Amino acid sequence: MRPERGLGRQPRKPARDLVTLGDRSRRAGAVPGSAAAGPVQAATGYVQAPAPQAGALGEGTELVKAVVCTRYGPPEVLQLQNVAKPVPGSKQVCIRVMATAVTSSDCYIKGLNLPFAYRMAARLALGLTAPRRRILGMVLAGQVESAGPEVTAFAEGDQVFGLDRHRFGAYAEYACWPEGGVLAPLPAGLTYAEAAAVPYGGLLALHYLKRANIRRGQRVVIYGASGAVGTSAVQLARHFGADVTGPRRCGTPARR
């Protein structure tokens, strides 16, 4: 599936759980749980760990919070850790992540919940015992904190939202994504949390509805109409003029 740019404004249900991150950053050298580590670390027991995608820790390295996938498995494999703050490449922007969303794809990757035949191929592609890109998260909404020297589309302070199906990294306080990816200015009137809920289901639904060439007057059935993809699909199909039915899990179909 190829995601498309140019998202419309559709108020919709969050992909799954919305995660909002704070704005505290730390410096390497503080001992977790100690007074020097600060009240947040002391209260939560964050552990210091090298950032798998953000370079080695050194004296003076700025630390930020991230949810790191330590191996494939149940939700407990996700651990809140301190990692080195990522540095943008020449064509990347460093985004202060204000909201992200836990998507069904994240869950597949984290748990490797795939049919046996696909699991080995997935391990080869994603990492043998754990995702190579340890910080998951494909969607974000936030503010550009800094930009690489060759970036022209965005500048410091810009509010953005977007999706990156290959790089991940949105389960963190900061993520560096290419300016040429699926990244767009935050639509006026949308909160960060609302914007973070749009790209995943919205782009999937738009892609498949376009492939199906949905037109005015057609009757469309959306299974899973309450999910991330489904809520967008219902709204987009209505936008295209279709008569939409969303069957409920139990009971009678709901029609819009």
Ligand SMILES: NC(=O)c1ccc[n+]([C@@H]2O[C@H](COP(=O)([O-])OP(=O)(O)OC[C@H]3O[C@@H](n4cnc5c(N)ncnc54)[C@H](OP(=O)(O)O)[C@@H]3O)[C@@H](O)[C@H]2O)c1
């Ligand atoms: N091909 C791709 O690239 C791609 C990418 C992403 C996702 N997907 C697939 O697209 C589907 C939807 O993804 P999503 O992100 O929208 O997931 P989601 O947010 O978890 O939504 C799942 C939807 O399916 C419904 N559902 C779950 N179990 C059901 C059952 N036994 N009978 C009837 N309805 C059931 C849920 O209804 P309730 O609200 O009642 O639970 C919900 O509406 C998933 O199967 C996912 O694997 C495909």
